[in-house]
Amino acid sequence: MSQVAQAQAVRRDAQEAILDAAEMVFAENGFHGATTRAIAERAEANPALIHYYFGSKEALFETVFARRSEAINAERREKLKALHAEGPPSLESILDALLRPTVALGHDPARGGAHYARLLVHVASGTDERSRRMTGERYDAIARLFIDEIAAAVPGLDRQAAVHCYLNAIAIAISLMAPTGRAQKLMKGPAEAESLNDILDRTVRFIAAGIRAMAAPG
């Protein structure tokens, strides 16, 4: 490796180290609860590098939020494509394609997205202007795609109802992304360990039944 290539590798690693650290620190307490100092410290990088690479704390936040969104939505589209290759997909398989890429973030350590999952909870449930804009920019297109899929899979479901069904599904997905331990706390007896597939199966069954109930009149 030439000296130039090595320098570029170091430089790229430093940027990614900052992004990884920022993902962790922003996940903990959101945008306002994080400090660029804490991010630089965790990245073992110089505080000034954050501004050199990203320009501002705000720009770093948006970069971190955007970084994994394309991979998530690409995975969703691939799953949809695979489903359609086998004929009209079932509502359950559509919901699995929608939920699995995000719920897995918090439950599948191999993916390394646990911190992004918590960050996504912050932004997706935020009511401030920035959160709404960022959510829209990265997730409105995929939302419309899945709303159309849901509407097509359930006869009698009009588009307005499909939108509400999609938002209900996402609301539940958000609550599953970042485990808070509240379920275990509310159980009376000892909680059984649940696999990702168990969680998705029961959740998809719940949402699918809810959606079909919205198609029936009255």
Place this chain on the structure above:
Amino acid sequence: MSQVAQAQAVRRDAQEAILDAAEMVFAENGFHGATTRAIAERAEANPALIHYYFGSKEALFETVFARRSEAINAERREKLKALHAEGPPSLESILDALLRPTVALGHDPARGGAHYARLLVHVASGTDERSRRMTGERYDAIARLFIDEIAAAVPGLDRQAAVHCYLNAIAIAISLMAPTGRAQKLMKGPAEAESLNDILDRTVRFIAAGIRAMAAPG
């Protein structure tokens, strides 16, 4: 009114003005995004009064969060009591009793709880230690009560499933508390205005169907 009583009235109003202002400012950007200066400014009170009355920003935050929680849960218990006076309540009526007092906060201006609704979204969806503790302190008891009600209303639903059903219901309720306009944004055509009763009716129908699907095996 005596001078003493008047002074006490003024003092009580100042405290409440700070609480009202804090509710608004904390609602906007959460705990870390709020400043005691902004709260004092909006309350038209002296910044030092916040520490005099409440001790710290942290204590003020917890006081604001707790202030409306008892009223919300008392309303839920009253609704449950009224339902039981007419025999075993239906699942739908139980869910209405659970959701209406919180969803109404954001949609019923007369209640004046729109800011608390947004604050509740922050805390209830937060994954940090303080959010989890505060949610547990104020809402775990009522959660266990409704989990028992749901389990009793749906034959074949075990307690573990009832806990998940409750959490799914709350996740959807949280998404409805603070309107973000995303539903309107995702509609293709012009959105029809929805009343609180319309929102609750369709949401209760969705959740009830989901819960009943969890009772059936497989």
Place this chain on the structure above:
DNA sequence: GTCTATAGTTCGATAGAC
């Protein structure tokens, strides 16, 4: 390209006058 040092604000909290 990466660092040190620090500017310029703004924060939560408090001391002390009245």
Place this chain on the structure above:
DNA sequence: GTCTATCGAACTATAGAC
């Protein structure tokens, strides 16, 4: 009980050395 004034710390961001 309520105010003014301010402290010390922490913040984002940047200027300038290397």
